[in-house]
Amino acid sequence: MNTSPWYRVEWDRGDNTALRVVLGVGAALVAGFAVLSPLLGVLGVTGQDGAGRTVPLRGAATVAGSGGGDGIALNGTSQGEVTFAHPDLAQRALLALPEFFSGVLLLIVAYLLYRIVRTLAAGDPFVPDNARRVRAIAVTVLGLAILRPLLDMITTGQLVLGTAVEDQVSVEATFSSGPVLLGLLIAALAEVFRRGTQLRADAEGLV
Template structure:
């Protein structure tokens, strides 16, 4: 009975990951690429950080608390050409592709649950790939965003107001390290099981 429940749970997990994988491919990669090639309206804006403080429509005051503004702004391109469309879509495609990698390897790991045998060498390697992809989201993702933004505004009148901003997010780095540690646990578990089987 427990084995049957485990298989059902494994199939349900596979189905959820399969749906998530399809959605990531659709919204993270396919739609941005269709925006570049023309069948759908392209993305024509990019959120940026500026040097000057932006003004809010009206000052908001509540007793001793006052809302002033933020350093966030939006760059809008009226009629982006193909090169600009590529630069606008590239960060979304990059993140979408990495998310697809993560979900695809998680799906492969979920399939090992059918046999109730997750401690296999392949899963340790899959976790290492997942960890690398998540770290890349935190390190390379912001770099892609910063570089493409710089290329979009380079030579325009708004360029002096938008500094080159590259900020590494700590959360993906910590998550990637945790998953890398889990991959090592899987690797050690696999080795211990092989050693135990060798003694029998």
């Protein structure tokens, strides 16, 4: 007869190791492609000429090639690609900032998930720290969903300010409902963890 408390989770060492490996690989990919790569691009270490960003347009783009000699080009109709032939340090930083910001937040999520996985090894996920971690993940995901589009808007505005394409680029923030709903779902899960922790404490108090 199994006498383990209801809140104990059957989680063997193989499951725990596999999940840690998946989280580790995911964190490494995020660190490499979304954090380190943009940082190296800002520093000019990659040695690649030309950089750009997809932007919404007010109409069909009419500036192409060198863009009047300032090294900027814009091509597209309702949505286009603004490119810089030889971006300077400030332009590289503005281009990389949104991606770098997203990468850092995703690394925070990966770290919090890793801490939660460690508690699964003990078979007891319903601990106060996990409730706080899941709540922090929800806040991070919501922050990514809201702040990333705003950061795209701000940096795009600065990139095209005073250039030949300024009047054609629509500087606006485009929000997606998917990440917002995901953040709210994780927030609901955090409440489940909190209630589970409370029920566990009540059950132990009756013993």
